[in-house]
Amino acid sequence: MSNVQSSPLEELLDGQTPIVNDFQIMIATVNGSGSQTANTVLLRAMFRMGIPVSGKNIFPSNIQGLPTWYTIRVSKDGYIARREDYNILVAMNRDTIGEDIKYLAPGGICFYPEEWKIREDRDDIVYYAMPVKALVKEAAPDTPSKLVDYVANMVYVGAMTTILNISLDEIAFGLDYHFGGKEKPINMNMAVVRAAYEWAQDNLPKRDPFTVEPMDKTEGMLLLDGNSAGALGSVFGGVQMIAWYPITPSTSMVDAARDYLSKLRQDPETGQATYAVVQAEDEIGAIGMVIGAGWAGARAMTSTSGPGVSLMTEFAGLAYYAEVPAVIWNVQRMGPSTGLPTRTAQGDILSTYFLGHGDTRHIMLFPRDVFEAFECGWKAFDLAERLQTLIFVMSDLELGMNAWMSPPFEYPEVPMDRGKVLDANAVEAAGRFARYEDPDGDGIGYRTLPGTDHPLAGYFARGTGHNPQAVYSERPDDWVENMERLARKFETTRDMVPQPVIDTMDEAEIGIIAYGTTDACVFEARDQLLAEDVKTDYLRLRALPLNDTTRSFIEQHDRVYVVENNFDGQMASIIQMEYPELATRIISLAHSDGLPLAATWLTGAVLEQEQ
Amino acid sequence: MSNVQSSPLEELLDGQTPIVNDFQIMIATVNGSGSQTANTVLLRAMFRMGIPVSGKNIFPSNIQGLPTWYTIRVSKDGYIARREDYNILVAMNRDTIGEDIKYLAPGGICFYPEEWKIREDRDDIVYYAMPVKALVKEAAPDTPSKLVDYVANMVYVGAMTTILNISLDEIAFGLDYHFGGKEKPINMNMAVVRAAYEWAQDNLPKRDPFTVEPMDKTEGMLLLDGNSAGALGSVFGGVQMIAWYPITPSTSMVDAARDYLSKLRQDPETGQATYAVVQAEDEIGAIGMVIGAGWAGARAMTSTSGPGVSLMTEFAGLAYYAEVPAVIWNVQRMGPSTGLPTRTAQGDILSTYFLGHGDTRHIMLFPRDVFEAFECGWKAFDLAERLQTLIFVMSDLELGMNAWMSPPFEYPEVPMDRGKVLDANAVEAAGRFARYEDPDGDGIGYRTLPGTDHPLAGYFARGTGHNPQAVYSERPDDWVENMERLARKFETTRDMVPQPVIDTMDEAEIGIIAYGTTDACVFEARDQLLAEDVKTDYLRLRALPLNDTTRSFIEQHDRVYVVENNFDGQMASIIQMEYPELATRIISLAHSDGLPLAATWLTGAVLEQEQ
Amino acid sequence: MGARVNSLNLSRNDYKALPTTLCKGCGHNSISNQIIAVAYELSLNQHDVIKLSGIGCSSKSPAYFLGRSHGFNALHGRMPAIATGATTVNRNLIAVGVSGDGDTGSIGLGQFKHMVRRNVPVVYIVENNGVYGLTKGQFSATADMGQQLKYAGVNELPPIDICLEALAADASFVARSFAGDAKQVRELLKAAISHKGTAVLDIISPCVTFNNHHTSTKSYDYGKEHQEVLQDLTYIPEYDPILIEEQEPGQVQTVELHDGSHLMLRKLDPEKHDPTDKLAAFRRLEEARLDGQFITGLIYVDEERPTLAETSHLIETPLVHLAEDKLRPPREALEKINNRLACCD
Amino acid sequence: MGARVNSLNLSRNDYKALPTTLCKGCGHNSISNQIIAVAYELSLNQHDVIKLSGIGCSSKSPAYFLGRSHGFNALHGRMPAIATGATTVNRNLIAVGVSGDGDTGSIGLGQFKHMVRRNVPVVYIVENNGVYGLTKGQFSATADMGQQLKYAGVNELPPIDICLEALAADASFVARSFAGDAKQVRELLKAAISHKGTAVLDIISPCVTFNNHHTSTKSYDYGKEHQEVLQDLTYIPEYDPILIEEQEPGQVQTVELHDGSHLMLRKLDPEKHDPTDKLAAFRRLEEARLDGQFITGLIYVDEERPTLAETSHLIETPLVHLAEDKLRPPREALEKINNRLACCD
């Protein structure tokens, strides 16, 4: 070793063991430049090497030309939450390269296009300059000019494949998968990958500790986004009608549904479909169609985001009060108002719970990952029809639009629960029919469907006050009885919705409650906390309303941290209002800046309180 | 005395002292038959005799032909809450006379048209049959046929005038007032009143104890409905634009506003107006116009009810987040959904507080009576402009459409507070302008109005994420800073909104919290409770958000009853979520059946807990 | 002597429902009566019918006819969406919708037009009285310009024309009628029920309480005096060539409706309005609007335009009749997908 | 040599704002440029202008012009309401609104039509590309029937026609143009700004990312090839009779706009479309729709129709300029009312 003063980087790297399968990559590009292909190919390649990965896209609300970041987390421990730092930067956006490099963790790597000739002025990181233009020209000289930017992204794929020791075969597989076997684009892209790979092999001596090694942790797992998973689940739930209006980040859910439906539920010869997908003129139309369909006996759903839900408010009240089944997916984004369409949040909890004027409370499901998104897809219909009401599935951009690993989806083991529906024979047998009675004591009446061939089967659904026969009534006792029945139904709901999942540690004194995508952050933070000797029990809510499991969990802990990705601590408020006698045990840990929660944030926040 | 067995009525009346100025009248009529004139004339007559009165209309959601009830409460003690029982029935609706008589309190009176020849089969009440047809024919033979039903109501006015000893002069005054001095209708109606009055003097021996006597308890007081008072207050608040869409029970507020505005704010010669009232195509349009006007610098308001508020959800979020001042009156009716348009409730508290997706909380005012409705009318504008946000005035059908006594309205003693607005000179002096900064630390930035003649004055209002310069920003720090400022503003609000009013009793152990029109019920129930030796302290909320006054009030009481006219106990929930450490002290007493709360209900409910 | 019955052995009374709670003399009541009459005459199965409405006096009226049918009293202005959902998932249903001019022309204009554009199969009746009846007499968007009402003041805005709006949205059936012309209402209703897509019936239906002054174009007097009937209409359930041949050539036009029935139009209008000519329909409507004419009859019809069910390529069986095995794809389908998405199969 | 300036001593650059974030080549950008050019040429005071929009790529564009003006980026489809409120309380403002075909034709159709009906003073530009650009390419309500897009599939519904919709709602200024025809856009913009009520400009503005295939009627190629210009337009800030007299008689029509400026129309169309004839405008539009013509130019104008401010009988002074003493009635007024309402005065 030389005895000139070593640089901070050398110090950092000196004698350091390689960092294997445990780092985060940040790929900074320009919106519309087609980096998505490159990124998912990289992601899938490592995934197929058996290494737990997750991919998150941080993109602007525009179509072309603005900064976009894609993070790939590689985690041998299976952590999939966002990491606040990143170790490997692929700097493909000239406008942001300054800031992007600034926040690269010490000891990290920065790939960038050689032709930008930037000053390599951080001495605690490794710079790898790539001759992007030259490589593209050389490897794919015939690329149409409008595809050059697109293909250029393959340069970093190739370079990273070399430097990180990714399997080139898996990259090839990934491209094949992505382009569905279409040879032309596969070959064009692969040529560039290979050129960059080889150039890096020959010219880029490895000066960093990061590397991947095959593992066996993804065997049999899937890689998918939550919108596709939810769509697929809905298809396996037998969805009959989707009415929707485009809005980020929910649009791709309906896209996926249309895609699956056309393959699984359309006669390939006649083109005849057993489903309808209607693009409405707005969200009021969309939910109205869905409610009309649900009333007529179909499994109907819509998918939207905050602004759409706000527009659905009046109809949500109607469905609640007229007791019409339907499913609404709220793929949450940042609010209030138009907010940030391309950023994630869990910010619509309170407003959805109480959506609609008058005394209203809705049922909400909280899938934490794509596996549960699939499950919610079909279960939501069972619940909606059983309970004759709206089911809100509260997804978010983080789940809906990012790439998640998952065990294979499980085929529903129970037949479709169509709820309490009387056909003509049943009405005939009863000799009477009254829509809004409570014969079973669970608050749920029996309904008939339009088209039921019996003179007593008809009824007039309405959002106005009604008696058990569904006839308009202004009588105080009719109103109160009906509200009391609805309250009974809400109680029935508590034990019917997906139950909380509890994970305990020996001698844990504190509890954590979280829901939805925040689970990933809690999962990791609990390990971090354990490392600091803070043991935690964890209850993950899967639905509202709450039930006794949650109550007892809180009773068993003096301090319960409710962790959520919003500003006001909305779920914490709901818990406090539902369990006033336990309210003081609740500590709200809420944060919302558009990004998924990071475990380090949560760990810090809990430690601050506990120490 | 004869020694035949005395009837129950005789027993009841026997030796009983007259019941003076303390009873409730129930007038049962048919919708559209014009009884409103008769009823308000009766009401006003007793009011002018110095006796505290209140009038409540229980009417159907249709135009003609369905049952309607009007109650007049006469209360020497000044109680104005609904009474559950009634002592005097005027049965003018054949369809309901059976039920109406059934619920008449023992010892009561029933006036009814002789020609119906009903069986007088209750022996614990007094029947007074009136020859309605004959009297009308005799007294007003030339009445156009379509007015006969209308004028027929004057028969019960005349008969009651005799029996209850109401001043005939005041009846005459009332008719004059009602018809604005127009001789023809005054004479026609008065002729029938007089005929019935005289007929009763001659033919109707008094067999009951009820009577009125002049008092001095209404000196200088007004008699008015809350919608008119709110409208008037808005006019004195300098309202510049009203955009609205008709909906019961808010419509009459805009009607009244138009009426007052045309007199007070329109040049009688040129017809030129200093205000605009626009009937929008729906509530989305209405609130949009109001927000456009508020942004442009005007005092703008809309008036609506639950379904309208639901439709305004998305725009409410925009105004909240873009920080645009405007005033929304929610004259609440029964919900969920279309519910009961002509019944009262305080059911939109939770949904309004959290109106809009994302982290949103709104400011709400709760007028308890017409005096405060007037006050809210102008104060809401001051608050909206000072705080640059929506102010929701939460009235209800009970306040909006019923007749209330009030001290004279007080002219605003402070000039209009137009809030933090920079004109061109101020911008010039500052040399810069950024819309969403917090120079004063109260969370409120300075705004400029369109038309401000300075090159730096312009800004782009938006519902999307923005930096202090109002430029679109997706930066996490910009988002968080903005939300933190909004939270600061919300804190500022707490001490700026109308403060709670507290009334204590010596040695009271329990507290009561109520708001809005429920005050009348609490006022009376506290006396009833005191009679049972239960002493109460009382805090009346006049606004949300809460502030420390409320916190300390709760701290001072082990048990605090939150009384409200809804099903779910919505304000109780909000208090519990705001003050988790006090949550267990809160006991929700919520009831909602479409009618205003009665003191006997509350007294019973409290006693049940306290004994 | 028993009551007269139709081919289902039902009397006219069997097509009634709850007694009306609308004002005596309200135009809406007479339209309800015509719906009852038509359903009886056509021997409609009530369980095949769904009654839909928004909010308003007009929208209440479905409670007063066809008491055995299912009904949905929706939100103000939002009946089109409910109709779209219900008829899409059950193609067998005959949807009869009743709306008001406020419901359709003000708050519901957008939904209305988009429903028309999709050609959702529904008989869409607008009971048009120029005011908001239920909220006590404000002007609606169809009120006459310059009209004065005691309560509402002067209407300063031009009226929108429901038929023109429908036509601009590519409606496949557009007619105007008058509640005072029971026969025409009935024949149009029959044709509308036989029509396969959206049938828009703009029926002037006087509000006797708030807008029946004879100066109002929405009053009985005005209607009776000014109605210009475009054609004499006869609905023929089964095609009867003899009936047609009896007519003078050139005077009678027949339109075949998609269920095989026909509408026979005997032209009364000198201009011989041809209801299959869209441009003519536009011109006729716009002229009437500019000249203040009150034309009634079939204004436009197109039996070819595909319905939403057709453009959605729906299977013939109503979706709600499909059993679980048609709705939930088989286990193997999921396995295939799992495999395709999997890491390392 | 200094930059060229206008009569306010401002350069064209002074009318710019933030750089666009729309796609390169997007039609919307070229419209923004014409707005900048026109504002510069007319020497508009930017503080007199408010820029309004809904949501969409198009609706973002007000951030890219007139950087010194106030602006309000409203909700999806709801710009009309904001425009109505702002212009009603401040009559002095010149409102320039930018919307998209999804914004106006889908979610916003109802508001749009009611705004038009009220004749709210606003230059209402629809940047019409037949798709939802910002949400990545779904068909909007103005998409061509039968059109196929890779992502969105086949559009089975007929397009709505923004101009026809405006006209049916009694619009007082209706024009259609093409983003590729900068001169026409400019002249129409100038006239629209001088117009006193709602000026609807339906400008075909290609979405180069999602709908610029030459088979689409909303593409550059199609527009260039098929544009049928109704008139050659020249906006004349001040009336110059000489300019007019130079023209061949019968070939030129001038329309006086309410601020005293004029629009000179040299007719190119053989049918000599007269933009002051409403029936003709209807016919022309509907024919174009049926025949698939792409006509551009001034389709209809009526300078007489009163604006909302006029029908509301507003005082000339903008309401927002009124001081407290004009807004809050005096103490005595309240006393009088108190007395009138009082029990026993």
Ligand SMILES: Cc1ncc(C[n+]2csc(CCOP(=O)(O)OP(=O)(O)O)c2C)c(N)n1
């Ligand atoms: C969202 C909403 N806004 C307002 C109302 C109040 N409202 C009930 S009916 C009606 C107007 C009905 O007018 P129209 O459709 O013409 O029916 P008509 O009563 O004249 O038959 C209104 C505004 C409501 N029910 N819902």
Ligand SMILES: Cc1ncc(C[n+]2csc(CCOP(=O)(O)OP(=O)(O)O)c2C)c(N)n1
């Ligand atoms: C209530 C609501 N629904 C949906 C969206 C999502 N959204 C944003 S822009 C847009 C369509 C814009 O299309 P268009 O008006 O044609 O504008 P373009 O982008 O084509 O210029 C939609 C559906 C939204 N912002 N708000």
Ligand code: SF4
């Ligand atoms: S108010 Fe008018 S529309 Fe309503 S029921 Fe009466 S007459 Fe008919």
Ligand code: SF4
């Ligand atoms: S996506 Fe289309 S409309 Fe949007 S900016 Fe790009 S080209 Fe323009």
Ligand SMILES: [Mg+2]
């Ligand atoms: Mg009407």
Ligand SMILES: [Mg+2]
């Ligand atoms: Mg578009």
